[in-house]
Structures are given as C-alpha cells and as structure tokens.
Amino acid sequence: MEVKEARQYVVDKLDYAFKPSSIGVIGASRNERKVGFKVIQGLRKSGYDGEIYPINIKATEVAGLPAYKSILDVPAEIDLAFIALPAPRVFDAIKECVAKKVKIGVVSSSGFKEIGNGDLQNEITEYCRENEFPLIGPNLVGIGTPYHNFNCGFIPYLPNKGPVALISQSGSNLLAALGSSQVDHFGISMFVGLGNKADVDFCEMIKYADKEPNTRCIAVYIEALDSPEAFKKACLECEKPITVIKVGASKIGVKAAFAHTASENRGHTNEEYDKLFEESGVMRENTWQEFLDTSLALGNCPPLRGDNVVMITNGGGAGLLACDHFERLGMPLHELKEISPELKSNIRSYMPDFGSPLNPVDISGTATSDMYGGALRTAYRDENVDGIMISVCPTAVTDVDAITETFIASHKQYKNLGKPIIRECQGGRECREAIMKLRDNGIPAFATAEQAVNAMFALRRYSQIMNQKEELIKKAQAAEAAKNAEEEVNA
Amino acid sequence: MEVKEARQYVVDKLDYAFKPSSIGVIGASRNERKVGFKVIQGLRKSGYDGEIYPINIKATEVAGLPAYKSILDVPAEIDLAFIALPAPRVFDAIKECVAKKVKIGVVSSSGFKEIGNGDLQNEITEYCRENEFPLIGPNLVGIGTPYHNFNCGFIPYLPNKGPVALISQSGSNLLAALGSSQVDHFGISMFVGLGNKADVDFCEMIKYADKEPNTRCIAVYIEALDSPEAFKKACLECEKPITVIKVGASKIGVKAAFAHTASENRGHTNEEYDKLFEESGVMRENTWQEFLDTSLALGNCPPLRGDNVVMITNGGGAGLLACDHFERLGMPLHELKEISPELKSNIRSYMPDFGSPLNPVDISGTATSDMYGGALRTAYRDENVDGIMISVCPTAVTDVDAITETFIASHKQYKNLGKPIIRECQGGRECREAIMKLRDNGIPAFATAEQAVNAMFALRRYSQIMNQKEELIKKAQAAEAAKNAEEEVNA
Numbered sequence: 001m002e003v004k005e006a007r008q009y010v011v012d013k014l015d016y017a018f019k020p021s022s023i024g025v026i027g028a029s030r031n032e033r034k035v036g037f038k039v040i041q042g043l044r045k046s047g048y049d050g051e052i053y054p055i056n057i058k059a060t061e062v063a064g065l066p067a068y069k070s071i072l073d074v075p076a077e078i079d080l081a082f083i084a085l086p087a088p089r090v091f092d093a094i095k096e097c098v099a100k101k102v103k104i105g106v107v108s109s110s111g112f113k114e115i116g117n118g119d120l121q122n123e124i125t126e127y128c129r130e131n132e133f134p135l136i137g138p139n140l141v142g143i144g145t146p147y148h149n150f151n152c153g154f155i156p157y158l159p160n161k162g163p164v165a166l167i168s169q170s171g172s173n174l175l176a177a178l179g180s181s182q183v184d185h186f187g188i189s190m191f192v193g194l195g196n197k198a199d200v201d202f203c204e205m206i207k208y209a210d211k212e213p214n215t216r217c218i219a220v221y222i223e224a225l226d227s228p229e230a231f232k233k234a235c236l237e238c239e240k241p242i243t244v245i246k247v248g249a250s251k252i253g254v255k256a257a258f259a260h261t262a263s264e265n266r267g268h269t270n271e272e273y274d275k276l277f278e279e280s281g282v283m284r285e286n287t288w289q290e291f292l293d294t295s296l297a298l299g300n301c302p303p304l305r306g307d308n309v310v311m312i313t314n315g316g317g318a319g320l321l322a323c324d325h326f327e328r329l330g331m332p333l334h335e336l337k338e339i340s341p342e343l344k345s346n347i348r349s350y351m352p353d354f355g356s357p358l359n360p361v362d363i364s365g366t367a368t369s370d371m372y373g374g375a376l377r378t379a380y381r382d383e384n385v386d387g388i389m390i391s392v393c394p395t396a397v398t399d400v401d402a403i404t405e406t407f408i409a410s411h412k413q414y415k416n417l418g419k420p421i422i423r424e425c426q427g428g429r430e431c432r433e434a435i436m437k438l439r440d441n442g443i444p445a446f447a448t449a450e451q452a453v454n455a456m457f458a459l460r461r462y463s464q465i466m467n468q469k470e471e472l473i474k475k476a477q478a479a480e481a482a483k484n485a486e487e488e489v490n491a
Numbered sequence: 492m493e494v495k496e497a498r499q500y501v502v503d504k505l506d507y508a509f510k511p512s513s514i515g516v517i518g519a520s521r522n523e524r525k526v527g528f529k530v531i532q533g534l535r536k537s538g539y540d541g542e543i544y545p546i547n548i549k550a551t552e553v554a555g556l557p558a559y560k561s562i563l564d565v566p567a568e569i570d571l572a573f574i575a576l577p578a579p580r581v582f583d584a585i586k587e588c589v590a591k592k593v594k595i596g597v598v599s600s601s602g603f604k605e606i607g608n609g610d611l612q613n614e615i616t617e618y619c620r621e622n623e624f625p626l627i628g629p630n631l632v633g634i635g636t637p638y639h640n641f642n643c644g645f646i647p648y649l650p651n652k653g654p655v656a657l658i659s660q661s662g663s664n665l666l667a668a669l670g671s672s673q674v675d676h677f678g679i680s681m682f683v684g685l686g687n688k689a690d691v692d693f694c695e696m697i698k699y700a701d702k703e704p705n706t707r708c709i710a711v712y713i714e715a716l717d718s719p720e721a722f723k724k725a726c727l728e729c730e731k732p733i734t735v736i737k738v739g740a741s742k743i744g745v746k747a748a749f750a751h752t753a754s755e756n757r758g759h760t761n762e763e764y765d766k767l768f769e770e771s772g773v774m775r776e777n778t779w780q781e782f783l784d785t786s787l788a789l790g791n792c793p794p795l796r797g798d799n800v801v802m803i804t805n806g807g808g809a810g811l812l813a814c815d816h817f818e819r820l821g822m823p824l825h826e827l828k829e830i831s832p833e834l835k836s837n838i839r840s841y842m843p844d845f846g847s848p849l850n851p852v853d854i855s856g857t858a859t860s861d862m863y864g865g866a867l868r869t870a871y872r873d874e875n876v877d878g879i880m881i882s883v884c885p886t887a888v889t890d891v892d893a894i895t896e897t898f899i900a901s902h903k904q905y906k907n908l909g910k911p912i913i914r915e916c917q918g919g920r921e922c923r924e925a926i927m928k929l930r931d932n933g934i935p936a937f938a939t940a941e942q943a944v945n946a947m948f949a950l951r952r953y954s955q956i957m958n959q960k961e962e963l964i965k966k967a968q969a970a971e972a973a974k975n976a977e978e979e980v981n982a
Contacts, residue, residue: 038887115845141856141886154887157919172806172856172884179885179918180938223811247811250818252826252850256811259847286819287941288812288917289780315663320714320738320747321779327741328777335743354606358747365632365663393663394670395632396529396645426779427670428648447671450778 001125005230006203010134014200014208016103017136018190019148020079021050024071024102026093027084027109028054028062035084035108037063038154042142046158047149051076071100078102082152087111090138091124098131107138108153113196114139114259125198134204140195141171146188147214153193162187162439163216163299165209167202169194169223177292185439186296189214201227203234210238217299219291220282222246223257224264228276229480235280236473241298241462242282245291246273281465281472283458290454297444297455301420303463306386307331308339309456310379311360312347314367315393318424319360321449322389329457333359340384350374365395369402373410376421380414387420389456391449392434394427404434408441420459424452492616496721497694501625505691505699507594508627509681510639511570512541515562515593517584518575518600519545519553526575526599528554529645533633537649538640542567562591569593573643578602581629582615589622598629599644604687605630605749616689625695630686632662637679638705644684653678653930654707654790656700658693660685660714668783676930677787680705692718694725701729708790710782711773713737714748715755719767720971726771727964732789732953733773736782737764772956772963774949781945788935788946792911794954797877798822799830800947801870802851803838805858806884809915810851812940813880820948824850831875841865856886860893864901867912871905878911880947882940883925885918895925899932911950915943 023043029036036056040063043052053074054062061067068074071081071093081097083090087109097105105128112121121138128135136143142153151158155174159181168174171193181188190212192205202220209218218240225231235242248257249270258264268276277284283298285291309326311333313319323333336344336359344357350371356362363371372390379388392403411421423438423445425431431447438445446452465472514534520527527547531554534543544565545553552558559565562572562584572588574581578600588596596619603612612629619626627634633644642649646665650672659665662684672679681703683696693711700709709731716722726733739748740761749755759767768775774789776782800817802824804810814824827835827850835848841862842854854862863881870879883894895916902912914929914936916922922938929936937943956963 033888035887042887110845156885156887168808170806170808170811172804172886173808173812175806175884175886176809176917176922179920179922182919183923221808223808245812247808247815250815250823252824253811253814253818256807256814256847256849256851256853259807259849259853287816288939289941313663315661315666316747317659317661317664317712317714317738318667320661320744321664321736323744323747324738324741325778327744332741333743335746354601356747359743360747362747393666394647395663395666396526396533396647397524426667428673429670431667431670432674448779450780 001122001198001226003201003203003227003230006207006234009132010200010204011207013104013134014204016079017106017143018145019150022053022076022078023050023152024053024055024074024078024081025084026055026071026081028056028067030059030062035154039082039084039152040065042151042153042155046144046151049149053078071096071102079104081105083107083109085109087117087120091120094124094128094133094135098133102133104134104136106136106140106143106152108140110139112138112198121196121198128199135199136192137195138198141174141193143192145190157182159188159191160185163189163214164295165189165212165215165218166191167194167205167209167218168192168221169197170221171195173221173288185436186292187299187439197226201230203227203230206234206238206242210240216240217295218242219295220244223248228268232276232280232476235282236469236476243285243291243295243298244277244282245285245288279472279476281469283461283465289451293446293451293455294458297422297458298462300442300444301459302418303466304387304420304456304459305463307460308384308386309333309389310336310339310385311389311391312372312375312379313360313362313391313393314365314395314398315391316362318391318393318449319362322391322453323360325450325453329453331457331460335359336361340382343378343382343385346378346382347375350378365393366397369399369406372403373406376407376410380410380417380419385419387456387459389422389424389452391424391452394431400425400427400430400434404437407438407443411441411443420456422452422456424449492613492689492717494692494694494718494721497698497725500623501691501695502698504595504625505695507570508597508634509636510641513544513567513569514541514643515544515546515565515569515572516575517546517562517572519547519558521550521553526645530573530575530643531556533642533644533646537635537642540640544569562587562593570595572596574598574600576600578608578611582611585615585619585624585626589624593624595625595627597627597631597634597643599631601630603629603689612687612689619690626690627683628686629689632665632684634683636681648673650679650682651676654680654705655786656680656703656706656709657682658685658696658700658709659683659712660688661712662686664712664779676927677783678790678930688717692721694718694721697725697729697733701731707731708786709733710786711735714739719759723767723771723967726773727960727967734776734782734786734789735768735773736776736779770963770967772960774952774956780942784937784942784946785949788913788949789953791933791935792913792950793909794957795878795911795947795950796954798951799875799877800824800880801827801830801876802880802882803854803863803866803870804851804882804884805854805856805886805889806882807853809882809884809940810853813882813944814851816941816944820944822948822951826850827852831873834869834873834876837869837873838866841869856884857888860890860897863894864897867898867901871901871908871910876910878947878950880913880915880943882915885922891916891918891921891925895928898929898934902932902934911947913943913947915940
C-alpha cells in the first residue's frame, strides 16, 4: 500500500527483522513439508543463535522446542513474529503481536491480494500502520543475512557473505540468486523477498540497507512500485549505489505480475519507469545477468572517475570482444598514447616484442605472472589511468593461478588509489577457480569479456550519477514544491 | 588470401586434418615449454591412436619417439604435417611436405602477416595452392575433435563431445571456449583456430563441417573475411545452421584485429557485414555468451516452427523476466487460450488452485515432478504448441533432480514431434548439476531466463531462415550472374 515517504519507525524497526534476538513462529508445524516447520529448520541450519518460540494451537512441542498456544503466552520479549498461518487466520495473529508489543512482523502466507483478497490485505495493513507495527509481506519467501547466520523463511540456502543487499519483490528470483550466490561466489550482505509489500515498502528497505554496515550496493528487483515518489526520495537520499531490474513491462507480463505479487503499475508505462529511475539516480538493468554483474561490481569497486580504461590481455580475441562492446556502450577504449604519453613505453617493457601495445594491450599468449604484474603496476601508477581490465586466456603456458595471486597482491597494494579493477577469465576448471578466488577477495571477475565490460561501464555510470546527484535532488525538491503549491491552490 | 569459392580439393583433404592416421610434427622439441613438445604431449594426453613422427634436425628421439631429420626421411605415408618452426624456416618445410606427398599442413608459427611479413605469407600460400597442398594457419593454436580423441596444437583441453563445430579465427577465444566446454558441458564436435587463414578459408571449413557427421551446428568466430562471396556461397549451400560472431567493428578494434590475426576488412563496414550475414542465411550474435548459447540450442534442437511457445514455471519472477525478454525480442508470448482452446483447462489439471494458468504458466512453488510432467506432456501433445520452455526455481519443496529426470524421460518420448524444449534453472549446486545433466542429454539448459529466451528465439530465427533459403539462393545467383555479365562487358 502507498506510503508518502519512508517512515522512520519502520526503518528503525527493520533491524529487528534482520537481526532479531528472539523470534516467534506463529503457525509452527510438526509437518516437515510445511513452512511452519521449514522456517525453524532453516533458522537452526543457518546457525541462528537467538531464541525461537514456536506458536501452535495444538502442539506442546515443535521441532524439539516448547510450543505456546498464543504469542501472548510466551514469557519473554519477542523481536520478530514470523507468521505462516492460512490467510484467514493472519489478522488475529497480528492483533496478538501488537498486544504482545512484538517489534516487527513477517507474513509468508499467500492468499491475499494476488488472488483477489485485496480488502483483507488492506484492512490488515491499516491496522498495522495505526499501531506502528511494521509488516513485511505477505506472500513472502524469506529474509536473512549471512553475517548473522540468519535464514528465516523457506529458502534452502544461506548465501555467501558479500557487499550486495538483495531486495526482491519476487521470491523465486530471490531463491535463485541466493542459490547461485553459493555456486558463483556472489556475495550478499542481507536479503528479503517483499512479496505483496502490503505495508513495508521498497523505500524503507533501501533506507535501512543504506545504513546497514555490511552493504555497499543495493540491488532491487521490482514488479511494480506502489509509491514512486517515496522511492525516488529514498534513492536520492541513499549514499550507496542502487541497481534495479523492473519487470512486467510486456503486455502479458502485466497480467502475470498481478497474479504473482498483486503488482499493479497503475498506468505507469515502462518509459515512465525509465524516467523515474533516471530521476532517482538509480541504474536500471535489462537482464538478470546484467543486474547481478553490475551489483557485484558496484559492491566491490570504487566508481570509475573517467573513461581511461586500460585493458591488459594475453589473448587478442578477448580483447576484440571487449573493445567492440565498450564502443557499443558508447565508451570506446582509447589508445595508450591518448591516455598518457609514457604509458605505452612503460608497459612495453613488460611484454615480448611480438606483443601489441595498443589498447587492449596484448602481452601475448606467453605472458607470465611477472609480465601481468608489471603491466598492472604500470597501469595502476599512471595517474591518467582511471580503471583496469584484465583478461586471462588459458594457453598451454599460462599459469592462471600464479597470475591470479599476483592480481590479488597488487589489488591489496594499490586499493587505496581508488581505481577499479575487473578481471575476465574464460576457460576450464582453473579459470572457474580463479574467478571464485578473485570474487572472494573483492575483485569482480567474469567468464566473458562482455560481462566484464558491462561491469566496468556500470562503474562509470555510477560515477556520473554521483556527479549529477546534487542536481537531481534539487530537481526533485522543485518538483515537490510545485506539486505542493498546486495542491494548496486546489484545496 | 582470397578464394573465389570453396575449393573441393581443400574440403576433401580437410578430413586428413581432423582425422589423420599419421602426423609429422616438424619442429618437434625436447623442451617442455615449446609448442613442438606440447603438441606431442597433447596428442598423447587426448588418446590419439595414430602414428606420430617427430621431425627434428638434431635429436634422434623426442618424447620417447624416434625422430627424423626431415619429413622426407619418414618411412611411411603422412596425412598431416604440424609445423611449429620459426617463421623463416616454414617455407622449406612446406616444400618437403609437398615432395613427401603429405595430404595437408597446419602451421602454428606466428611471425607472418600479423607482424608485417605479409610477402612471405603470400609466397607460401601461392606455392601451396599451385601444389594443391592445403595449409591451415599460420599463427594457429590448434585443431581437433573429441570424437577421435584428437587434440593437436597447444590447447590444454579436449572439449566435451557434442554437436557444435567451432571454427575460430582467434586462438584465445577457442582456448576459452574449449576450457569452458568441460566446465559448462558445452558439447563440441570439432574445432579449429584458423589464425591468419593464409590458405584454407572459412568457406572451406564450413563446407567440411556441413558433411562432418557429428556436427549439427556450425559456430564461426570472425575477425575479417578475405572472401565474402565465397563465404556467402558456402553458407547458402550449407544444410546445417550457422551462427557467427564478427568482431573488429569498433574503431580501435580494427587496429587490434590486424595486430592479432592480420585481419583486414578492406573497407567493409560493420553494416555491410550485417547485410552479408543476412544474405548468407547465417545468424549473427553480438556477445560471446549469446554466440555460445545460440549454438548450443541450434545444435540440439529442431527449429521453432511458429511462435506459440508455452512457458511452464514454478516461480513467477523467472516467468516475468522471460516474458519481458520475449517481448523485447519481438516475439511476445501468447495467452494459452490464444494458442489452443483446450490448453488452459488441460494444463489446469496439473496445478494447484492458486497457480496461474496464464503464459507463463505458474504451476506454483509447490510444483512436483508429476505436476511438471503432466503440464509438459499436455504442451507436447497440443498440436498448436510449437515450443516449450521450462523454468525451475529451487524452493524448499522443489525436487530439482526428480523434475530433471521427468524432463529427460519426456524429451526422449516426444522428441520425434520436432518441438524444441529449453530449460532454465538458477540456484545452488542442485540447479547447476541439473543444467549439466540436461546438456549431457541434449536439452539446452541455462541459469538465467534471458539466456533461455535468447536460445528459443534463435530457433525461431533459424526456422525463418530455412523458409527464406530458396529465395536467398536465387538472389545470390542473380547477383552473381549480373556481376559476371558486367565483367564480360568490361572485358
């Protein structure tokens, strides 16, 4: 339901949803296939060390824990209520939570607005707002953070630790991303599936993530915004980069989005969303892969302050794919001599005669880790170089692992220069392992040249957004003032 | 160097390059870091069971095999000569190959046109053509096929077996793809790095791959075409789908492509290449990932005869990403009732009440393998359905493995209907394993919705190309006749 702007009490209380000391599971179940069981199982498996209070009208024990008939019977304070009851029983449970002074609630149950029960959902929301009891969901898959061993819902995985906060309206895409986080070492700081977002809105999650210490990039999957203005304001106030993917743009997608999370775009076209995201200073991606790749880069790297990117490769083919893609995006690579007069001869000393000191710099298929290291240091130290892209192709004489170690060491040494570095490495098992190791060390690494280029381009776009931020804020304030004035005249 | 059209003697002799009974390694070396050693090591590691004859001017033994001073000294017939000598010594070695009646030659040495030695390269090429001794390379990384345990060059991996012939001008991209073939179960039938393509041209490789029995799709990486007309003719005569990726479109890429494989586009712009590929009936991809994904689909699936694609998913989010992307590509999904009157109610019987029988068909997060199997059979059996896309999201109750087994069984049962099926499955280890198992069973499977959509769209484009093929051939013939007539008038 709409909010005028992010409510401070909601933002404050969200800490109890991501880092609760105690949880009441209302609808706790002894049936292993039910959410009311899975949530407790998931909490334990993830290593959650707070208190868990199962609430079950019949059982005296659930999953080895003493169960209570009502949350009102629990002889302790409760931070978070996780409600997994059938839809018609949810409202009563919420009233008890309010009576018990539970800080915040999460409702996993479906059967609300997405199947036509909008009135019930709205009634619950209004009650929650009157009582300042924030409610996340309903129709939600889970919430958690790997930094507190906290996996609350029916998500089978706790993701790898990392800098990206994932705020997803879709449960299925959240599940998918959390699973691949483990497999692909995509690091996540906190995650939540917002579901129908009856009460707690995107804007409040964004404001919370902005203050959350492990988060360095906020990635948001949107089917529809109920409160575009509140979203814009939250984004403009946010100090961390935000990436979004917005679906439901297609004709058939509009219907599917409603059936999924009761999403209504209320006449907002795809182009209007484009405009909104631009005015909000957030980066919109088209595909899921780009959304993840961009978030990974923004979570790990400083912005790219200019477009002087040097690409160092041992394979001409990867270099060509990259320079074509840079030009396709409107940010062509420059020749070394255009970047800095000495760069070409300095880099030349780290490559064999038959290498090619253009840009991409092809240090040849015989490149060793020393050659990569020398070229990399040269690029780091040249003050005209803004960012560095490294591509490693696994020839028969390439020691992928040694080259990777060299990067990690250089990255540590020169990190404070504020120059982003991105690595591309496609090949067999040794390349996949290199990508994982680099990601674990905070260096975005990808298997294809175009993914690496997209990531670098995102860092440039973010830098431009930062430069425009003040102007965007002024514009938004002027628009709001004009709107208020108009409303006063009409009143 | 230019060819007027694919030469039949070259196409015929290529079989000796991919399936030789005997190989002479000219420049065989005892130094383990040299190509002349690596090639023998690679042949043995891959399990090559033909004869290997090391040729070395000084040694009497290389890698445990008796060595000969000259290929002329070898007391047996030789199918393939692999030449790994310094550039200035290559021509003499070729003359000896011709004298020895070696069937075909491969030159891995660099140091020719790509560094300014174009005259030497041309002289060698003319000699080879006069003597009908086809030469692949120079500046080539390797050639091989996993179906004959044949890995000849300095490529560290033999790829997984499968339907895609990979013809790459770039060695580094070939290396990258062959490595990831193992990791990602991307199946390859034969591969070659063409390098400077002094003599043997793309057109001849395409005509060979068209007859090669394990190949069902031909994937070609191009930096420049020396013989666009011969390429077009070969493609139009080819009965298998062809995908291409053409780099060097960017301003800086033109220089980089020359430094890499001596590629010159002789004034042909990127737009002219677009036109050429369209007239040739081949599919051009922009990014490396799309190139691989499209090839995988075309190598495994029949063409998509119409645009009635049914998507079955257990996660609304993946469905939305897919239907937006289908619309972005200009092939929107249709609602079930538009596809076939009974489809909706037939599929309905395999999903819970709270599922959504739109298209995407959301059979809900509780979907079992039986529900998937029933929905899948229904879509297969409905004669108005042209293709099926399946998305599986790993909820806490999803048995990804059982669902995957159901697909593989259905695929076997209904394969003869000629309907493509594509699977999307993003998540943890169980999803990655499912993708690999499906690929091993000839079903294209991907981790993101957009990749799956791109693959399905490629099958539709190929179907359209097949329908236009006759017209394209007529057009090409008319253009050729007009050109010949003009030349006669001018003569």
